[in-house]
Amino acid sequence: MSKWIICGALLFLCSCASQEEQTQNIRIGMMPKLVGIDYFNACEKGARAAAAELGVELVYDGPLNNDVGKQAEMLDTWMAMGLDAIAVAPNDPNALSPTLRRAMQQRIKVLTWDADSAGESRHYFVNQATYEDIGSELVDIMAEQIGPEGDVAIVTGSLTAANQNIWMEWMNKRIASAFPGLQIVAVRPSEEDQQLAYQVSQDLLKAHPTIRGVWGITSVAFPGAAAAIRDAGRSGEVAVVGLATPNGMKEYVRDGTVETVLLWNPVDLGYLTVQAAVAAVRNDTLGASLTAGRLGEVTVLDDQVLLGAPMQFNKDNIEEFDF
Amino acid sequence: MKRESGLLLTLIILVAAMSVLSPYFLRTGNLLGLTRHLAEVGIIACAMTCIIATSGIDLSVGSLLGLTSIALGYASLAWNPASGIAIAFATGLVGGLFNGALIAHFALPPLVVTLATMALFRGLAMTISQAQPVSDFAPIFDWIGQGTTAFIPTQLWIWCVVYATSWVLLERTGYGRYLRAIGDNSQAARAATLPVKRVLLSAYAAMGLLCALAGIVYTARVSTARADAGTGLELEVITAVVLGGTSITGGRASLVGTLLGVLILGVVRNGASLAGVPSVWQAIIAGVILIAAAALNYRLTDRGTAH
Numbered sequence: 001m002s003k004w005i006i007c008g009a010l011l012f013l014c015s016c017a018s019q020e021e022q023t024q025n026i027r028i029g030m031m032p033k034l035v036g037i038d039y040f041n042a043c044e045k046g047a048r049a050a051a052a053e054l055g056v057e058l059v060y061d062g063p064l065n066n067d068v069g070k071q072a073e074m075l076d077t078w079m080a081m082g083l084d085a086i087a088v089a090p091n092d093p094n095a096l097s098p099t100l101r102r103a104m105q106q107r108i109k110v111l112t113w114d115a116d117s118a119g120e121s122r123h124y125f126v127n128q129a130t131y132e133d134i135g136s137e138l139v140d141i142m143a144e145q146i147g148p149e150g151d152v153a154i155v156t157g158s159l160t161a162a163n164q165n166i167w168m169e170w171m172n173k174r175i176a177s178a179f180p181g182l183q184i185v186a187v188r189p190s191e192e193d194q195q196l197a198y199q200v201s202q203d204l205l206k207a208h209p210t211i212r213g214v215w216g217i218t219s220v221a222f223p224g225a226a227a228a229i230r231d232a233g234r235s236g237e238v239a240v241v242g243l244a245t246p247n248g249m250k251e252y253v254r255d256g257t258v259e260t261v262l263l264w265n266p267v268d269l270g271y272l273t274v275q276a277a278v279a280a281v282r283n284d285t286l287g288a289s290l291t292a293g294r295l296g297e298v299t300v301l302d303d304q305v306l307l308g309a310p311m312q313f314n315k316d317n318i319e320e321f322d323f
Numbered sequence: 324m325k326r327e328s329g330l331l332l333t334l335i336i337l338v339a340a341m342s343v344l345s346p347y348f349l350r351t352g353n354l355l356g357l358t359r360h361l362a363e364v365g366i367i368a369c370a371m372t373c374i375i376a377t378s379g380i381d382l383s384v385g386s387l388l389g390l391t392s393i394a395l396g397y398a399s400l401a402w403n404p405a406s407g408i409a410i411a412f413a414t415g416l417v418g419g420l421f422n423g424a425l426i427a428h429f430a431l432p433p434l435v436v437t438l439a440t441m442a443l444f445r446g447l448a449m450t451i452s453q454a455q456p457v458s459d460f461a462p463i464f465d466w467i468g469q470g471t472t473a474f475i476p477t478q479l480w481i482w483c484v485v486y487a488t489s490w491v492l493l494e495r496t497g498y499g500r501y502l503r504a505i506g507d508n509s510q511a512a513r514a515a516t517l518p519v520k521r522v523l524l525s526a527y528a529a530m531g532l533l534c535a536l537a538g539i540v541y542t543a544r545v546s547t548a549r550a551d552a553g554t555g556l557e558l559e560v561i562t563a564v565v566l567g568g569t570s571i572t573g574g575r576a577s578l579v580g581t582l583l584g585v586l587i588l589g590v591v592r593n594g595a596s597l598a599g600v601p602s603v604w605q606a607i608i609a610g611v612i613l614i615a616a617a618a619l620n621y622r623l624t625d626r627g628t629a630h
Binding site: 069078092096 | 544
């Protein structure tokens with residue numbers, strides 16, 4: 001009887017696995033922080049479009065939650081697959097460094113995207129916009145909405161994500177230099193879990209009743225925070241500003257809880273990552289600029305490939321976008 | 324031995340299938356790399372087999388691994404790697420003894436106790452570390468987690484030693500017979516003047532020590548001490564043990580089965596990954612395998628197959 005179960009399992013696996021072919025094709029592996037959230041699904045769309053355009057094979061997969069241990073495991077498996085390049089968005093800047101360094105030693109081109117990895121563990125980092133631009137714009141938007149003074153709080157993703165921490169650093173710098181009247185009373189993580197972000201924001205409103213604005217700086221923290229403020233009946237009173245996909249925020253922009261959504265185009269980010277990875281494999285190094293398909297000429301600053309400037313979405317333009 | 328032969332056959336068939344699905348599966352590099360993670364599951368599975376044999380269970384293993392990881396990180400940073408390792412073991416021991424005392428001396432149900440300590444240990448780890456990981460480890464950890472000894476990953480050697488010791492304890496000593504007797508009928512065991520409390524306490528304490536060992540290996544592998552380390556590990560371990568034929572109701576234990584269970588799960592996950600099956604499907608596959616294993620277990624015992 002057990003043999004039938006096994007045969008059944010094998011048939012099942014065969015039907016959903018893709019056959020490996022020994023071709024001279026370039027093969028790229030791309031790993032988000034986790035799968036199953038809007039933002040990374042959008043990145044995947046762009047990545048697959050670039051792979052199709054360039055005629056390369058793309059393996060896109062990641063853990064089911066923001067678990068860096070699982071990312072390390074998956075990277076180990078990928079390194080055995082003879083990929084030409086691996087692009088990963090690490091959940092922790094240090095935890096993947098040993099594994100990525102081993103990949104580099106195996107002549108695999110290693111890129112990071114969305115968030116960086118430390119310790120000389122990658123060839124290039126595909127950055128959505130400079131950390132300074134993102135951090136400063138987040139603060140500027142808040143100041144536009146609540147004025148130059150008041151208590152504010154930040155709901156971030158994971159306290160270890162490199163990108164989120166550096167954005168917060170620049171937010172602090174911007175506040176210190178331009179809006180010293182803004183006081184950050186709390187910073188809370190939400191671990192890429194919208195339920196947790198909602199809860200954490202509710203708790204913030206109760207613990208700090210004088211709060212005038214909340215930043216949700218991930219695509220999951222922002223809607224969670226907005227929902228909490230709307231359900232507490234404080235839309236319009238407490239400003240909510242952050243980074244998220246237009247689709248995630250449309251309902252809050254329509255009902256007025258949120259005025260402005262800041263992001264870049266994650267579809268473009270995914271697209272650019274694959275373009276950069278393929279260019280790195282074909283040319284071994286990237287020059288001072290990269291011709292990235294439909295994105296045109298993209299700046300390469302040392303070892304960072306920059307997508308461009310951040311983009312603002314509000315009720316005037318948010319309906320045009322579908323990611 | 325019927326069950327174990329069935330599992331061995333399953334493993335062989337799966338290995339053959341995976342090598343058909345992907346040409347990269349049978350490469351030494353891949354198989355050895357696979358054992359890096361399996362070692363962590365395997366080490367804890369040895370103790371879990373003993374505990375499940377007593378008709379107990381330990382759901383707190385993942386959280387205890389996280390706690391020992393943090394203990395290792397902070398102690399290594401404050402003093403040196405040797406102290407770090409010692410403190411990690413001490414933490415694991417205390418955690419295991421805590422579980423064991425509640426279960427053995429206060430006769431609280433293992434499921435409830437370890438469910439509570441699952442939350443308690445994780446909470447402690449988070450609070451101590453304020454959710455900040457600790458990186459910056461001495462090179463010796465690189466050797467443990469990412470290095471090789473005689474071409475074999477170091478943690479594989481560690482697992483072998485733990486496995487051999489556990490096998491001797493479980494199959495060749497009175498201790499092993501006591502564990503099974505307690506699982507079969509703890510009242511009768513007590514009446515026969517078996518040292519039930521001591522055996523249970525020591526089983527959970529040993530689990531604590533092995534969680535610490537796995538925590539050290541994990542932390543060395545990712546070079547970072549994290550409070551969320553080991554999340555979900557208890558599910559993997561228990562699946563492997565149940566798949567291996569150790570009855571969840573106690574009284575029967577098979578370390579060979581556990582080993583085969585760990586290998587089967589590892590092969591399926593690794594092979595599926597190499598063949599391009601997305602992660603989301605792998606969770607489904609793991610669940611299906613556990614159900615199939617439980618059903619198989621039930622049918623075999625139902626037929627009164629002599630063990």
